[in-house]
Amino acid sequence: xxxxxxxxxxxxxxxxxxxxxxxxxxxxxxxxxxxxxxxxxxxxxxxxxxxxxxxxxxxxxxxxxxxxxxxxxxxxxxxxxxxxxxxxxxxxxxxxxxxxxxxxxxxxxxxxxxxxxxxxxxxxxxxxxxxxxxxxxxxxxxxxxxxxx
Numbered sequence: 587x588x589x590x591x592x593x594x595x596x597x598x599x600x601x602x603x604x605x606x607x608x609x610x611x612x613x614x615x616x617x618x619x620x621x622x623x624x625x626x627x628x629x630x631x632x633x634x635x636x637x638x639x640x641x642x643x644x645x646x647x648x649x650x651x652x653x654x655x656x657x658x659x660x661x662x663x664x665x666x667x668x669x670x671x672x673x674x675x676x677x678x679x680x681x682x683x684x685x686x687x688x689x690x691x692x693x694x695x696x697x698x699x700x701x702x703x704x705x706x707x708x709x710x711x712x713x714x715x716x717x718x719x720x721x722x723x724x725x726x727x728x729x730x731x732x733x734x735x
Contacts, residue, residue: 588674591728609664611639618674619707626724627717679708
């Protein structure tokens with residue numbers, strides 16, 4: 587995950603305020619894929635909101651279910667949202683992003699969508715209505731230094 591460069595200051599200010607609250611915060615990330623030739627592609631419309639910040643302790647905490655974990659709170663805590671896309675979720679097609687799945691029937695729509703996009707990028711089936719090609723130095727500009735993987 588890479589914090590978007592243009593959201594750093596807003597996120598730093600948010601963190602100062604969030605520490606004063608006792609709630610769960612959802613953050614939004616967007617899928618960013620790198621093909622075997624080190625080209626970057628932003629998956630248009632592939633944004634995911636999920637719990638990323640919450641109080642540390644016994645409540646809330648993650649509980650294992652069939653194939654993944656869910657965050658549970660008893661008693662429930664208020665949830666809030668940091669608005670807008672905050673980070674890029676990186677996926678490199680030179681690494682098998684889905685090898686840890688022991689089943690072929692991926693259980694959630696989100697993971698099925700991510701897997702479809704991963705396969706499309708890996709096979710160079712890159713439709714401009716589904717992916718936006720980014721400049722070669724895109725990730726380096728986000729991070730602020732050369733990126734090695």
